[in-house]
Amino acid sequence: MAEHKKVLSFLDSSIEWGIICLIFFTPIAFSTVEVWSEAVMEIGVFLVAFIWFLKIYLQGKVFMVDNPINLVIVSFICLVAFQLIPFPDFLINIISPNTKRILDFYTSGIFGTFNFKTISLNPWATKGELVKLLTYAMVYFLVANNFNGRGRKNRLILSIIIVGSIEAFYGIIQYVSGEKMIFKFSKMFHATDRLISTFPSADHFSAYIKMCIFISMGYLIYISEKGNNNKSYEFDRAKRKRGKRRTDSFIIKNFIMSSEKDFEKKIIIIFAIVIMIVSLIFTKSRGGILSFFLSSLFMFMLIIFRGTLKGHLWILILVTTITLILGCWIGFVPVFDRYFNVSIKEELEEGRFSIWSSTYNIFMDYPAMGTGFGCFEYVFPLYSLRSNQAWVNHAHNDWLELLSDTGVIGFTIILLGVVYLSIFAFKKVLLYKNDSQIWIFLGGYTSILSIIIHSFVDFNLRTDANPFLVSVVLGLLVSFLNKSVPVMRDKR
Structure with a gap:
């Protein structure tokens, strides 16, 4: 019996560290856009899945988190398989x-x-995308069903914060030094005057780093509230004994009442957030920065709604101040130049708007089930409105491309998933006003919201590191939603 428990514990640890290793691998390995890195990611995920299945076999029972998001994911995969x-x-x-x-x-x-x-006009391309979909779905199920304990969740979140900090720090060094190679192996062919870190595109890096920022912010607020709640009880009781009214100052709440360990953790996470925000700014990604501000506004409104603005204002002021100082030191002028040098006529006639118009025409010709998932680049030349857009691999709008690839049915499936997650997020805000752990959930939700907004003007979800992280965060959110009600089925 003891040996059996040891084996199960070893398998649990293998699943946890397997996912964490992949969290580090996917962005650092050139954002997993190379053939070899895609293969390593897919093999790694299915090896971890095999360990999970082995654990299920040894347990004799299947423990599955039951959530409508599962149905959304399975339905979309079935739709893509149906196209084949x-x-x-x-x-x-x-x-x-x-x-x-x-x-x-x-x-x-x-x-x-x-x-x-x-139904797919290019079954080979759709098969390749189906394999990726199965990979991301497996990541989601692995995280949702194996990261139930608070310690595991914390390690997963800290892994995301660390890898985001590494990517941001490397990107800043790369940008300031004028380096034209990624790790001295791969040449930067695109956006050489922008910060891209290990990604092929500055815009796609901005989408990734935004998710890391909001997860970090949620975790920072969580440990701040948790520390204050734990310390304030004794502090309140001592004051009541003296008959004094409690009027805690900024210093008392955030420094005296914080343990040394919590204080150090806060400082490290604040530094990480600052580095990541600075790297985001110097991507010069218009869509990335705009979606970051919109998502930040959403998180700011949540703080106000929960009545904790006064307690967290110091975090916002400190992060903003240090970011501005560091940004000014590096130089904000090139960032503003990219915003002020936008040609509206060029964007309308030759840029994204022209591509969007052609993509919409594809959707109108294949409204029900689309042309086949992953078929956009093979169909677009038939609809291109301009000769200089004869070869465009993506629509620069994930939502429009989803419509052209999977039609109204695929779009509706994904939209229902987003709506359900949003409803549950607001429900959590209303029901758990006194639970500091809700901020981890809201940080994860805001990170997904940021990439949803950004996807209206780019194709961030076609760079494998981004959907991989979305799958991890989505699994984490679902584990929060259903942490106490797993579905148990006997494997026999």
Whole structure:
């Protein structure tokens, strides 16, 4: 019996540290956009999944967190798999007439008959995206079902904060020094005058670092409130004995009432947040910085709503002040130049707006189930409005690309997931006003909100490190939502 428990404990630790290692690997390995890094990520995830299945087998029971988000993920995967099923011509003509028409046109001169066709116009591309989807889904299920204890959650969050700090610090050194290579291995072909760290694009790095920032902010507020709540009880009792009214000052609340360990942790996390915000600013990503401010405004409103603005104002002032000092030292002028040198005419005629218009036309031709997940770059040339946009690999709008790839059905599935998560977030705010741990949940929710907003003007979720982190955070949020009500089923 003791040996059995030791084995299960070892498997639990293997799952935990396997996920943590992948959290470090995915951004540092060139944001997992290379073929080799994608393969390592996928193999690593399924090895950890194998350990989880082995643990389930040894336990004799399946412990699964039951949540509507599970249904959203499984439904979307089933939709993409459905796009790969060969159907008779008459069914394809009913489901998507334009799919049949275009496949008939391109296969008319080929010897043989093609009486069965898939909804996906490029099944090979859709298969590749399906493998990635399964990988991210497995990450979500691993985190949601294996990171239930407070200690494990804390280690997972600290891992995200550490890797975000490493990425930000490396990016700042890279930007200030004018380095043109990533780790001396890969040349920076894009945005050489912007901070990109280990990512192929400054915009995609900004999306990643924003998530790390909000998770760090949520954790910082959590440890501040937790420390104050633990210390204030004895402090209150002593004052009541003396018959004095409690009027704690800033210094008493945040320094005298904080243990040495908590105080050091706060300072380190504040420093990490400052470094990450500075790196975000010097990405010069318009969409990234705008979505950061909008998401920060949302978090600020949550602080006001919960009536804790006075207690956390010192954090906001300190972070803002240090960020401005460090930013001024590096130099803000190039950042402002990129904002003031925007050509509205160029953006409308040759930039994102032109691509969005073409993408919308794709959706209108394939409204129900799209052209196939991952098929955008193969279909877009047929709809391009300009000759200089003959090859565009993504729509620079994840939401529009989702519509063109999966149609109304796929878009609705994802939208329902976002709506459900948002409703639960606000419900948590209302029901758990005195629970400091709610800030970890709200920090994670705000991190996902930031990338949702940013995805209206970019394709951040097509860089593998970003959806990987989204999967981790989503699993963490679901583990908070259902930490006390797992579903148990006998494996037999």
